[in-house]
Amino acid sequence: MHGRPRKSATPVDENASALKAAKIRSLQTQFLQNHHNNIYTKEALELNAKLLETNPEYMTAWNYRKLAFEHNLISQSDAEKADSDHIKSIIDEELRVVENALRTNFKSYGAWHHRKWVVSKGNSSTERELKLLNMFQKQDTRNFHAWNYRRFIAGLKNISDEKELQYTTDMINDNFSNYSAWHNRSVLLSNLLEKKAEGYFPKETFLTEEYEFVRNAVFTDPDDQSGWFYHLWLLDQTVKVDMPVMVSSWPPCDSDINLPVASEVKFPVVLYFNEPVEGISSHTVIVQIEDDVFKDITWSPLSTNKFGCGQAWVTHLSIPHEKFNFSKIYEVKIKSEDSRGITSLSGVPCSRPWSFAFRVSVKDVQPDEGQSFGRIMLTDESFCTIDTNLNKTNLLKSYFELKTSDDDQITSSKWKLEMIDNEIAHYRELLTWADCKIGKLTLARLLMAYDSMTSSATPIAHVEEVLQLYSELMKLDTPHQQYYKDEYSLVLLKQVTSSMESLLKHCWQYKSTPSSITGSICLRLNSLSLSRIGSIERLLWVQSLDLSHNQLHSIEGLEALQLLSCLNLSHNKLASFTALDPLRFLKSLKVLNVSHNEIGSHTIDTRRYQCSSPMSHTIDYDPKFEEFANGDAKLVNFWEAYTVFGGLNLMQLDIVGNVAVDERFVSFLVKLLHGLKWLDGEELH
Amino acid sequence: MAETESYPPIDPTNFDLIVVGTGLPESIIAAAASTAGKTVLHLDPNPFYGSHYSSLTLQDLVSFLNSHSEIPKTNSLQSDDTTIVDVNTRPLYSDVEISSYDDSLEEHSRKFNLDLCGPRVLFCADLSVNLLLQSTANQYVEFKNIDASYVGDGNGNLMNVPDSKSAVFKDKTLEYSEKNQLNSFFKLVQGHLEAVKSVDVVIDAEKIISDDDLESPFVGFLDKMKLPPKIKSIILYAIAMVDYDQDAGESCKDILKTREGIDRLGLYHSSVGRFPNALGSLIYPIYGQGELPQAFCRRAAVKGCLYVLRMPVISILLNKDSGNYRGVKLVSGQELSSDKLVMDPSFTITSSKCLQNISKLARGICITKSSLKPDISNCLVIYPPRSLYPDQATSIRILQLGSNLAVCPSGMFVFYISVVCDDALEGKKSLHAAIDGLFSVHTDQTDSNELKPTLLWSALYIQDLIEGSVGPVVTTPTPDGNLNYNNLLDATSMLFKKLYPDDEFFPETSNTDSSDKLEDDSEVVLDS
Structure with missing residues (x-):
């Protein structure tokens, strides 16, 4: 039970437990003998029941009962078979044993499981099961075994969701500090929503009622978290877009891109969704250049896990060599074919069709290859303020235009805004008298939800307030500081990317003549105390990115920036090579600075796995590594670095100032990266 | 003889x-x-x-x-x-005043078990329950719980007393801010009582209410905690069950100290849920x-x-x-x-x-055929000081009991009223005010708007208080x-x-x- 201190054992108790142990041992020996000899007589079952009543945790004993149950059903005589009362009596006996075991320990997994098994054989009364449940749920209202079993019975016996919902209301009225009851409520309401049951569709009315219901709980006791968790679920129900939506792409809609011609014209196309999706293929997405439909296109998810899904998907298109025409502008059209084949991870199809087009022109440039590659400097001195007339800014503009046109489609209905506005007013009031962490967090979430719904009209009206709330939370609740920091970073990035004007403030122009590697503009998000990256949908165009002097511990999300060729991550808190995993997807990356991080300061990346081994890594172990290491025991330890850097074609790398970097490692890098020209400021020959 | x-x-x-x-x-x-x-x-x-x-x-x-x-x-x-x-x-009783509006009651006389010392209830955690258990006299008595308690006002409204966390949660009349204030105060008191009992002095010291506060008037402490009048009145009169108007200042006969007030709150709350089958904090013997x-x-x-x-x-x-x-x-x-x-x-x-x-106590017993609230058989009603008439100096408590407690024939309800008073006149005035507030005395026809129970019988009397x-x-x-x-x-x-x-x-x-x-x-x- 919750909140009840355990008493230390008295000598009397110890004696009693010694006696109990002796009794269990003797019963156990006899039981195992029966079990081994497949004896399923009445006496044997009684012995087993006695054992389980004293020790309900004994799984073998429950399994024996299942065997006995089936044995006794099969071996019964024909007369008994005809007699349904006989079967019923066998089942009743099982239920009785379980009930007694539960009286000993109402949280016994084995006992509850056995009951499920028996009840699913049929022939049991709903009434009795509900009575039993009421007893156990009264004894401990948060007994999750009982709640689980309740859902099982409700499903088996077709008890209506409405009736069960009323039960959760009653339980919450008795004591609202009950996670299980709130949770079951959210489960039941999800069911009703899905069925579009009467009274639950549209969801506006029920959401209003539920917000009021849970408000009573959080206002009565703001320190009790169970209500807040439910509130979070409600907020999610209010704001969530019901299906996956394509929110951004590279190249952006209606843009003109200019490609240098080398031996072939090849460029990436990135589709970016509001949530991870699966099912992007040449069947679901049509790619058309001029009038030719490209059939054999392979889309791959950009994701560091390997489940065949991702928020971003990429393919590389090339304009066939024979069609080259320097004066020609190629019209490329990409549209969803059967968008129902594209689904979210929970299986919801992206049922709204989408399409976008852009134009590609080709220009003839001398290839860089013959020229010597000078070290690219990414310090303040290398940049000057941006010339807004650059045609790159036009490209940028199309991101914001794309956003607004798309926004109209997902414009939230008025009631959602009103609902959230109402919630904001209430929680602002609560915070005037209660200095409560979870209240602040909720307000921050509500404000962001409100902004995300209205962003086309009044962009990011509450950002300053939200940032302030997260800063306060970092001080107020240090154990969860990292979480607040991450949220802070995401909000800050939302603000930075909220409009073209604010984004341009962070765009700098290279003083030197732009090379094909750096491009002409560098997005500098340095020294912003960022701990993670977000708002990727607005950054797909970025070629040069400066994230130095932040507090990044993860760069998840960067994998979608397929144009990225120049990346500065120096002076951050990246703690392992696996934290650099997203870099594996950046095939255009030429210049990388990861100097002055914390790589190697933690021997094991506990974020990923507890035991560092190639076998437990999320990506397949590359057998080429062994070939590469060639039995060199010194190199075998570098397999993590190998998986990140092995596939990259880096020309310049700064990695000094990390614990993992020593002479051996440097020579490993030199051996691995053939194209490397500069390493930690030294030119390589 | x-x-x-x-x-x-x-x-x-x-x-x-x-x-x-x-x-x-x-x-x-x-x-x-x-x-x-x-x-x-x-x-x-x-x-x-x-x-x-x-x-x-x-x-x-x-x-x-x-x-x-x-x-x-x-x-x-x-x-x-x-x-x-x-x-x-x-003789302890004086000014006895019996009124009967329905002669048929006499036939049922033997079906009544009317308390001389009502209104009286037991708190599940109070001394009498402990004593019953300790002396094992409990085997001779059975109890039922009192289903609800209300605070009444001069306009005939009865408001639920939000006396526990779950009651505050369920209450439909309190503002959200009031819910927060009331429950925060409950938590403060609970924290104090636990800290006082606790052995872990260092950790719990900050939860203890200072001695200065404990020795000061409870009403002042409630003000210090910025509780609004409505909440204060609920805590003082409907939970701590204070008799005298605590806002009367110097003229108040019995100012409750914070220490005592907190103990009363503690008693009330430890009563809720002491017995798994008793829903509220109050019980009454069948x-x-x-x-x-x-x-x-x-x-x-x-x-x-x-x-x-x-x-x-x-x-x-x-x-x-x-x-x-x-x-x-x-x-x-x-x-x-x-x-x-x-x-x-x-x-x-x-x-x-x-x-x-000798100080006096006015008591009243009333009998009706209907309950104050349709679904509630047994309940407590408190009229805080000044709630019925301006110079009402003490709170009036009324206990309604139904036939499931075997105190009256089925279909009837018994009400006990009491109020401390200086003299019979003042006491009777309070009793009458409460009776007028709760019941109607029209014997013949009742207009349909009248939802109050009709009074069938009443006994009012003054009892001497002797220590x-x-x-x-x-x-x-x-x-x-x-x-x-x-x-x-x-x-x-x-x-x-x-x-x-x-x-x-x-x-x-x-x-x-x-x-x-x-x-x-x-x-x-x-x-x-």
């Missing part, structure tokens, strides 16, 4: 203790003394148990309220070594409060106490030289001797001084104006300590079984 022959002789004639009157304090003393191994004779001039704590039929109640029976005088005979002092009765003295009498009888009802004591025998008590003379003429004598407060001996300026005293004989206290028995039980155990300084008042049984039961609290039988 009946013939002498009708009084049986009592044998033996010598006891450690003689107790006269079977009210709750006397019964507890008799049970405690018997448990401590004393020989006890328990007498009562009445034909029923319970004296002023009894529950009676309608008829018996009326005649008891009006009785002024005189005890026959002896001619103060003097013997060589003994002074004989006459026992006088001191068949009426009169069951409690009877339970202790039965307990005493089991321990060897001798019981004789209908047996008045007419005089007290004192040692001529020392003036010390030595025995009693019964109406039968028999003389009995004992070391100690305990009498209920309606008896005085001529030699003792007559008490002046227990120790002299040559020990006198027990009269029923007080509180809702529970806590103060009475404190006084009773003090009297017992004075009587028997070396004996324990219901020693805890060393039997581990019973202590276990005390802890999981399965002992008090609640009939649900």
Whole structure:
């Protein structure tokens, strides 16, 4: 039970437990003998029941009962078979044993499981099961075994969701500090929503009622978290877009891109969704250049896990060599074919069709290859303020235009805004008298939800307030500081990317003549105390990115920036090579600075796995590594670095100032990266 | 008076203790003394148990309220070594006012069990429940819980008392901010009470309310915590059950200190959920409060106490030289001797001084055919000071009980009202205000708008408040104006300590079984 201190054992108790142990041992020996000899007589079952009543945790004993149950059903005589009362009596006996075991320990997994098994054989009364449940749920209202079993019975016996919902209301009225009851409520309401049951569709009315219901709980006791968790679920129900939506792409809609011609014209196309999706293929997405439909296109998810899904998907298109025409502008059209084949991870199809087009022109440039590659400097001195007339800014503009046109489609209905506005007013009031962490967090979430719904009209009206709330939370609740920091970073990035004007403030122009590697503009998000990256949908165009002097511990999300060729991550808190995993997807990356991080300061990346081994890594172990290491025991330890850097074609790398970097490692890098020209400021020959 | 022959002789004639009157304090003393191994004779001039704590039929109640029976005088005979002092009765009730609007009630007279000391309830965690468990007298009584409590105002509204976290959550009338304030205060008090009990001094020190605050008036502390008037009134009058208007400043007779206020809140909250089958914090004994003295009498009888009802004591025998008590003379003429004598407060001996300026209590009993709230059978209603009329100085408490408590015929409801007062006039004024607020008195036709229960019968009376005293004989206290028995039980155990300084008042049984039961609290039988 919750909140009840355990008493230390008295000598009397110890004696009693010694006696109990002796009794269990003797019963156990006899039981195992029966079990081994497949004896399923009445006496044997009684012995087993006695054992389980004293020790309900004994799984073998429950399994024996299942065997006995089936044995006794099969071996019964024909007369008994005809007699349904006989079967019923066998089942009743099982239920009785379980009930007694539960009286000993109402949280016994084995006992509850056995009951499920028996009840699913049929022939049991709903009434009795509900009575039993009421007893156990009264004894401990948060007994999750009982709640689980309740859902099982409700499903088996077709008890209506409405009736069960009323039960959760009653339980919450008795004591609202009950996670299980709130949770079951959210489960039941999800069911009703899905069925579009009467009274639950549209969801506006029920959401209003539920917000009021849970408000009573959080206002009565703001320190009790169970209500807040439910509130979070409600907020999610209010704001969530019901299906996956394509929110951004590279190249952006209606843009003109200019490609240098080398031996072939090849460029990436990135589709970016509001949530991870699966099912992007040449069947679901049509790619058309001029009038030719490209059939054999392979889309791959950009994701560091390997489940065949991702928020971003990429393919590389090339304009066939024979069609080259320097004066020609190629019209490329990409549209969803059967968008129902594209689904979210929970299986919801992206049922709204989408399409976008852009134009590609080709220009003839001398290839860089013959020229010597000078070290690219990414310090303040290398940049000057941006010339807004650059045609790159036009490209940028199309991101914001794309956003607004798309926004109209997902414009939230008025009631959602009103609902959230109402919630904001209430929680602002609560915070005037209660200095409560979870209240602040909720307000921050509500404000962001409100902004995300209205962003086309009044962009990011509450950002300053939200940032302030997260800063306060970092001080107020240090154990969860990292979480607040991450949220802070995401909000800050939302603000930075909220409009073209604010984004341009962070765009700098290279003083030197732009090379094909750096491009002409560098997005500098340095020294912003960022701990993670977000708002990727607005950054797909970025070629040069400066994230130095932040507090990044993860760069998840960067994998979608397929144009990225120049990346500065120096002076951050990246703690392992696996934290650099997203870099594996950046095939255009030429210049990388990861100097002055914390790589190697933690021997094991506990974020990923507890035991560092190639076998437990999320990506397949590359057998080429062994070939590469060639039995060199010194190199075998570098397999993590190998998986990140092995596939990259880096020309310049700064990695000094990390614990993992020593002479051996440097020579490993030199051996691995053939194209490397500069390493930690030294030119390589 | 009946013939002498009708009084049986009592044998033996010598006891450690003689107790006269079977009210709750006397019964507890008799049970405690018997448990401590004393020989006890328990007498009562009445034909029923319970004296002023009894529950009676309608008829018996009326005649008891009006009785002024005189005890026959002896001619103060003097013997060589003994002074004989006459026992006088001191009527506790005055200004008795019976009104009947429905003659049919008389037929049901015997189906009523009306409390003389109502309104009275037990808090699940209070002293009386502990004492019942400790003395094992609980086996003779069953309880049901009081379903709800309300605060009333002058406009006839009854507002639910949000008395616990879940009640605050469920309440439909409080603003969200009020919910927060009320529950925060509950938590503050709970934190304090836990911290005081806790061993972990360092961690819990900050949760303890300072001594300065504890010694200051509770009402001031509530102000300091910035609680609005509505919440303050709920806490003071409907949870802490304060009598006098705490906002009256200097003129308030009894200012509750924070320490006491917090203890009362603690008692209320520890009562909620003490017994798994009792929903609220208050319980009431089936068949009426009169069951409690009877339970202790039965307990005493089991321990060897001798019981004789209908047996008045007419005089007290004192040692001529020392003036010390030595025995009693019964109406039968028999003389009995004992070391100690305990009498209920309606008896005085001529030699003792007559008490002046006795404080008063106005009580009322009403009977109706309908409940204040359609779905609620048993409930408590509080009218805080100044809620019914401007100069209402004390809070008025009303207890509604239905037939499921076996106190009235089915389909009827009994209401007990009480209020402390300076004089009969003021007391009656309060009672009438409450009655007007709750009931309608139209006997013939009722207009459809009238939702108030119609009054069938009422009895209003003023009761003297007399505290227990120790002299040559020990006198027990009269029923007080509180809702529970806590103060009475404190006084009773003090009297017992004075009587028997070396004996324990219901020693805890060393039997581990019973202590276990005390802890999981399965002992008090609640009939649900």
